[in-house]
Amino acid sequence: MNDRKEEFIRAMDSLLAQQGVDLDVVVVGNGIEPEHVPTGIRTVTLPENVGIPEGRNVGAANVKGDLLLFFDNDAILPEPDSIARLATRLQQDPELAYVQPRIADPDTGITLRRWVPRLRADATRPGTVTVMAEGIMLMRRDVFEPVGGWPGHFFLFHEGIDLAWRCWDHGYTGYYMPDVIVHHPATNPARHATFYRMNARNRVWLARRNLPRVLVPANLAVWTLLALWRFRDPKVLRTSLAGFREGMRTDCGPRARMSWHTVARLTLAGRPPVF
Incomplete structure (x- = not known):
């Protein structure tokens, strides 16, 4: 959205410096014409901001390749073989739909809890995962397209859980590779004015779209109890409940x-879909 000039330039430099892979890169302008794009890199300009997941869908439809890398424009690949290592792991196991690196703040090295795609938040432990952190991950195109891609109408928040669940429902799994580190600033998602409303709304949509009907009330009950426990600010709680409705x-x-x-399968992998 042309609001991160310096970050975008660093992100593109790190991406184009990758070795051992053939890259076809497209930059999606979400309601704007992309600026500061390196020579030779294609762009797609959308007439309006359609949200992050639909922007990713547009990007995927405009690139070639067997593997799809989704890459936030404020992330940095600190090593030139980061993508190659992810791709190697993905190609070694035909049951893998996606692989996710460890995301860490470039200044502190901290990996936020929400960046670890499992309930037990050991950021250094590799293994099978049932969700994903959406900002940087590599996925097979021959899985992404049949499962329907990102849920574009979510606009922002929880689209990664939706996509991961559909991958699992098609018989695939995901894998977390903490030895491949990607830098991303440790920002607070609540900085977005719509965070609490969309976070709650999309939680409900996620359950209604994907779960057997008998599990929908259980999933939403767990979310409601967590919201009541976490959000002590009455304004925040009211906004979250409005999003729930x-x-x-x-x-x-x-x-x-x-x-x-x-x-x-999700339960045996450590994350029953009611949590």
């Missing part, structure tokens, strides 16, 4: 209920 009353998008076999 919006999620219940509005169209959640096409429903693709996961099988009970997928529920069992």
Whole structure:
């Protein structure tokens, strides 16, 4: 959105310095014409801001390649073989849909809890994961397209859980590679004015779209109890509950209920889909 000039330049420099992979790069302007784009890099300009997940869908549709790298414009690949290492791991196991590196703040080295795609937040432990941090990950195109890509109407927040669940429902898994580190500033998502509303709305949409109907109330009950415990500010709580109501009353998008076999696989992998 042309609001991160210095960060964008550093991100592109680190991306174009990658070795051992053939890159086809496109920059998506979400409601703007992209600026500061290196010579030779293609751009797509959208007439309006359609949100982050739909912007990623547009990007994926405009590049070639068997693997798709989704890369935030304030991230940095500190090593020139980062993508090659992720790609090697992905290609070694045909059951993997996606691989995610460890995301760390460039100044402190801290990996935020929300960047670790598992319930037990050991950022240094590799292994199978059932969700993803959306800002930087590598995925097979032949999985991304059949499962339907990102849920574009989510606009922002929780689109990675939705995509990961659909990958698992198609028989695939995800993998976390903490030995590959990507730098990203440790910002607070609540800086977005719409965070609490969209966070709650999309939680509801996520459950309604993907879970067997009997599990939807359990999932939403867990979320509600966590919200009541976490959000002590009455204004924040009211906004979150308004988003919850919006999620219940509005169209959640096409429903693709996961099988009970997928529920069992997710549970055995350490993350029952009610959490």
